[in-house]
Amino acid sequence: MSHKILEGKKGIIFGALDDQSIAWKTAEAIKNAGGKFVLTNAPVAMRMGAINDLATATDSKVIPADATNIADLEELVDQSVSHLGGKLDFVLHSIGMSVNVRKGKHYTDLNHDWMTKGWDVSAVSFHKLLQTLYQKDAMNPWGSIVALSYVAAQRTFPNYNDMADNKAYLESIARSFGYFFGKDKKVRVNTISQSPTLTTAGKGVKGLDGFLNYAEKTSPLGNATAEDCADYTVMMFSDYCKKVTLQNLYHDGGFSNVGVSQEIIDALQKD
Numbered sequence: 001m002s003h004k005i006l007e008g009k010k011g012i013i014f015g016a017l018d019d020q021s022i023a024w025k026t027a028e029a030i031k032n033a034g035g036k037f038v039l040t041n042a043p044v045a046m047r048m049g050a051i052n053d054l055a056t057a058t059d060s061k062v063i064p065a066d067a068t069n070i071a072d073l074e075e076l077v078d079q080s081v082s083h084l085g086g087k088l089d090f091v092l093h094s095i096g097m098s099v100n101v102r103k104g105k106h107y108t109d110l111n112h113d114w115m116t117k118g119w120d121v122s123a124v125s126f127h128k129l130l131q132t133l134y135q136k137d138a139m140n141p142w143g144s145i146v147a148l149s150y151v152a153a154q155r156t157f158p159n160y161n162d163m164a165d166n167k168a169y170l171e172s173i174a175r176s177f178g179y180f181f182g183k184d185k186k187v188r189v190n191t192i193s194q195s196p197t198l199t200t201a202g203k204g205v206k207g208l209d210g211f212l213n214y215a216e217k218t219s220p221l222g223n224a225t226a227e228d229c230a231d232y233t234v235m236m237f238s239d240y241c242k243k244v245t246l247q248n249l250y251h252d253g254g255f256s257n258v259g260v261s262q263e264i265i266d267a268l269q270k271d
């Protein structure tokens with residue numbers, strides 16, 4: 001897909017860690033659609049170095065920022081507006097991390113300090129980002145801000161652990177802050193609820209293979225890939241959906257509205 005629907009638009013992309021990251025594929029798709037951007041990630045993620053390859057390939061600048069740190073976010077927004085030569089049209093928040101998931105802690109035995117850390121990184125960082133953009137008046141009217149979510153915010157998936165709570169909080173922030181961003185600045189704020197996807201964050205979920213297969217067999221269109229998600233985000237950043245805001249948009253091949261599929265029934269049928 002190479003329609004230049006983001007020609008002249010500029011923004012910030014959070015969360016490209018390696019070439020499997022949803023944010024990485026989104027950066028490539030935005031570049032193909034004519035958009036310009038700054039790439040950012042936590043300083044610790046910079047050490048892996050891969051983001052610099054993406055920066056070279058997409059002709060973009062990298063500015064490190066810990067998304068939980070207001071001073072970092074302020075510096076990032078100021079530098080991005082100055083580097084890109086004006087206010088922003090789009091921002092992608094593609095950030096998620098649970099210490100409890102990483103360390104294999106069961107939901108019934110969580111470490112609550114780790115829970116608070118994961119909540120700050122995965123959900124509160126979105127409020128911090130929105131507040132920084134809002135207070136600095138850094139977005140152009142009809143700009144679009146997207147964060148990535150997962151259906152565990154609404155339905156129970158045993159191994160998604162405290163990330164389910166973080167995603168519920170993230171989606172609520174999108175609605176609550178989106179109201180003020182819409183009223184005061186004509187800026188859209190939405191979350192995209194993406195299919196399970198094989199990425200560094202995705203691989204942290206216990207039993208991911210079974211999870212992916214189950215979603216694949218349940219979804220009438222099959223799982224949405226990271227590339228599909230990137231295309232959807234490009235559309236959300238374009239002028240083709242200027243009145244879409246405060247929404248949690250399912251991008252999951254239909255998974256979220258299926259009770260059970262025939263494939264799953266067949267797999268469980270005894271005779």
Ligand SMILES: NC(=O)c1ccc[n+]([C@@H]2O[C@H](COP(=O)([O-])OP(=O)(O)OC[C@H]3O[C@@H](n4cnc5c(N)ncnc54)[C@H](O)[C@@H]3O)[C@@H](O)[C@H]2O)c1
Nearest residue numbers: 015017021022042045067095096148196197199200201202
């Ligand atoms: N992979 C899936 O199955 C799936 C499904 C639905 C939604 N999502 C969501 O998509 C988003 C992107 O995840 P992904 O699957 O591409 O994995 P990923 O591991 O490639 O991306 C997660 C990113 O978060 C960044 N990050 C962590 N702490 C940070 C901090 N303090 N400041 C700034 N950045 C920080 C990491 O460096 C990494 O780049 C996440 O919100 C994730 O929850 C993923």
